[in-house]
Amino acid sequence: MFDTHCHLAFAAFAGRVERILSDAEAAGVCGAITVSTTSRDCLEGLELARGHVRVWCTAGVHPLSANQPRDWSNIKAVAQDDRCVAWGELGLDHHYDDPPASRQRELLGEQLAFIESCSGPGGVGAMPIVVHCRDAVDDLLGVFGEAGFDPQRYVFHCFTGTPQEARKVLDFGAWISFTGVVTFKNAREVAEAAKIVPADRIMVETDAPYLSPEPVRKMHPNEPRNVVHIARFLAALRGVDATEFEAQLDRNAERCFGVDLRP
Numbered sequence: 001m002f003d004t005h006c007h008l009a010f011a012a013f014a015g016r017v018e019r020i021l022s023d024a025e026a027a028g029v030c031g032a033i034t035v036s037t038t039s040r041d042c043l044e045g046l047e048l049a050r051g052h053v054r055v056w057c058t059a060g061v062h063p064l065s066a067n068q069p070r071d072w073s074n075i076k077a078v079a080q081d082d083r084c085v086a087w088g089e090l091g092l093d094h095h096y097d098d099p100p101a102s103r104q105r106e107l108l109g110e111q112l113a114f115i116e117s118c119s120g121p122g123g124v125g126a127m128p129i130v131v132h133c134r135d136a137v138d139d140l141l142g143v144f145g146e147a148g149f150d151p152q153r154y155v156f157h158c159f160t161g162t163p164q165e166a167r168k169v170l171d172f173g174a175w176i177s178f179t180g181v182v183t184f185k186n187a188r189e190v191a192e193a194a195k196i197v198p199a200d201r202i203m204v205e206t207d208a209p210y211l212s213p214e215p216v217r218k219m220h221p222n223e224p225r226n227v228v229h230i231a232r233f234l235a236a237l238r239g240v241d242a243t244e245f246e247a248q249l250d251r252n253a254e255r256c257f258g259v260d261l262r263p
Contacts, residue, residue: 004032006033007207008208021052027226035157036089037061038065046083049081058085058086059086060075067098085259090132131154159178178194178203179230183233194237202252213229
């Protein structure tokens with residue numbers, strides 16, 4: 001098993017990363033991607049990835065960080081490192097009024113343009129793009145359609161939409177990743193959406209320290225080890241063998257992010 005999205009650089013894990021990773025390994029989780037949310041914590045994520053052979057990182061600015069200053073030189077430095085496997089997370093979050101939608105859109109356009117500027121022979125621009133999408137599927141698909149990047153580069157992380165929205169994302173050509181939300185009893189539409197995602201375009205993640213899944217929903221903070229509960233829930237939901245499904249998830253993560261999960 002592999003946790004494709006967590007935030008090991010967050011304060012919730014300060015001084016405990018070694019134990020977190022050890023507990024994850026004991027639970028059968030072979031590694032994780034620690035995801036950037038600012039041009040500051042991307043540096044901390046890279047440091048963690050350099051120090052742990054089974055941890056990788058990303059480079060990007062979260063839409064809810066749109067009001068914060070950003071240093072694109074930091075983002076580029078991280079992106080150029082071999083331990084960085086994706087851009088993001090980036091996107092739009094219409095659940096909150098602050099930062100305002102206009103600021104989030106400005107950041108998104110700036111960030112996509114920056115990724116494009118990093119393209120070219122030997123460049124890092126072609127990495128996958130981790131997408132934060134909350135109540136913004138149509139808006140984001142419109143922006144991404146105009147951006148001109150290969151749709152298969154986009155990973156809609158922590159999918160919490162409807163089956164109809166999932167179909168739009170799939171028709172666009174992107175990946176869909178599920179967190180512990182899919183296990184919640186009050187998220188039946190998310191579970192229905194998870195049923196229609198093709199086996200070769202689905203991934204799982206914890207988004208730790210957030211969104212602990214059932215049956216450990218009361219656990220705070222969430223940890224990468226809990227990704228196993230999400231995978232097993234999805235296997236049962238989709239009516240497939242859990243071992244085979246977990247192997248498929250690993251293959252998907254390897255194909256999307258270019259990580260090597262072999263023992």
